[in-house]
Amino acid sequence: MTPEARRKRIEQFERACRERGLPMTTQRRLVLEEMLVRKDHPTADQIYDSLKSRLHGLSRTTVYRILDTLVQFGIITKICHHGSAARFDPEAHQHHHLVCMHCEKIIDVETGPRSRIAWPSVRGLGFQIQDYLIHFRGICDRCRQTRAAEVPLPPPAPRHPTEKPARPVSERTRRKKENPTMRSRRKPISKGGSHD
Numbered sequence: 001m002t003p004e005a006r007r008k009r010i011e012q013f014e015r016a017c018r019e020r021g022l023p024m025t026t027q028r029r030l031v032l033e034e035m036l037v038r039k040d041h042p043t044a045d046q047i048y049d050s051l052k053s054r055l056h057g058l059s060r061t062t063v064y065r066i067l068d069t070l071v072q073f074g075i076i077t078k079i080c081h082h083g084s085a086a087r088f089d090p091e092a093h094q095h096h097h098l099v100c101m102h103c104e105k106i107i108d109v110e111t112g113p114r115s116r117i118a119w120p121s122v123r124g125l126g127f128q129i130q131d132y133l134i135h136f137r138g139i140c141d142r143c144r145q146t147r148a149a150e151v152p153l154p155p156p157a158p159r160h161p162t163e164k165p166a167r168p169v170s171e172r173t174r175r176k177k178e179n180p181t182m183r184s185r186r187k188p189i190s191k192g193g194s195h196d
């Protein structure tokens with residue numbers, strides 16, 4: 001985003017705040033400025049982590065609230081993926097996303113007027129379509145190269161018919177080992193039990 005486009009977006013937010021009687025606080029301005037320089041579609045926690053050292057007294061909840069305000073005002077957009085934390089996007093115009101299924105990286109794809117999809121008929125479903133967003137899921141170059149480097153040979157054949165072949169360590173499993181606080185989303189967390 002060009003500095004000019006960033007400046008216009010900040011002015012748009014200032015105007016929206018004024019119209020609704022909200023003060024343009026330093027926290028609101030800095031959250032928006034941080035969003036506008038990011039290209040990685042950050043989570044609210046990532047925005048908080050980038051700003052907490054610069055803004056003393058800033059709370060995680062405040063960042064969540066400011067991001068929601070920005071979404072409500074149409075300054076940024078919110079992208080939700082099944083099973084993932086919400087991600088925020090400074091690009092408010094219509095575009096699609098390439099989503100890496102391994103590292104959850106999101107890459108913007110611009111859409112031309114010819115690539116518009118036909119909206120389905122939803123008459124009788126009690127719903128009004130206002131917009132759409134397409135996620136093309138796949139694997140990013142970095143993950144593809146990492147996986148290629150990690151798996152120089154095909155996995156050995158099972159020695160016993162019931163034994164499954166050894167699977168290569170995926171990016172997610174490796175990150176989980178490095179960061180023991182990251183929990184698997186599939187397994188429910190046992191209540192009251194010990195964690196050994």
Ligand SMILES: [Zn+2]
Binds near residue numbers: 101102139143144
């Ligand atoms: Zn990736």
Ligand SMILES: [Zn+2]
Binds near residue numbers: 089091096107108
């Ligand atoms: Zn985007």
